[in-house]
Amino acid sequence: MKQDWDNIRRHKYAPDETPDYWPEGVKGISQNGLSLLGVHTATNQLYWDGQPLVTERRLATFERAMALAVTIATVIVAVVEVARTFGWSA
Numbered sequence: 307m308k309q310d311w312d313n314i315r316r317h318k319y320a321p322d323e324t325p326d327y328w329p330e331g332v333k334g335i336s337q338n339g340l341s342l343l344g345v346h347t348a349t350n351q352l353y354w355d356g357q358p359l360v361t362e363r364r365l366a367t368f369e370r371a372m373a374l375a376v377t378i379a380t381v382i383v384a385v386v387e388v389a390r391t392f393g394w395s396a
Contacts, residue, residue, distance in 0.1 A: 313338075314341050319339060342355040
């Protein structure tokens with residue numbers, strides 16, 4: 307049976323009220339609207355009405371800087387501990 311995509315797009319949201327704790331503008335998906343959700347067969351990437359869904363988040367600049375600082379500190383501590391194990395001293 308052929309889908310009426312224009313009709314599906316007109317009724318993609320559920321008519322029900324959303325919970326108060328949901329962000330403003332977020333609506334539930336209707337059963338017809340679920341037809342707009344797709345999965346690429348080769349990559350398993352999610353699509354909504356033909357548009358790829360963003361399913362990754364990158365660290366902010368501050369978070370990357372903190373991760374780098376922790377990594378450097380960890381390497382320094384490891385080097386100091388190895389040096390102490392072999393009896394090296396400054």
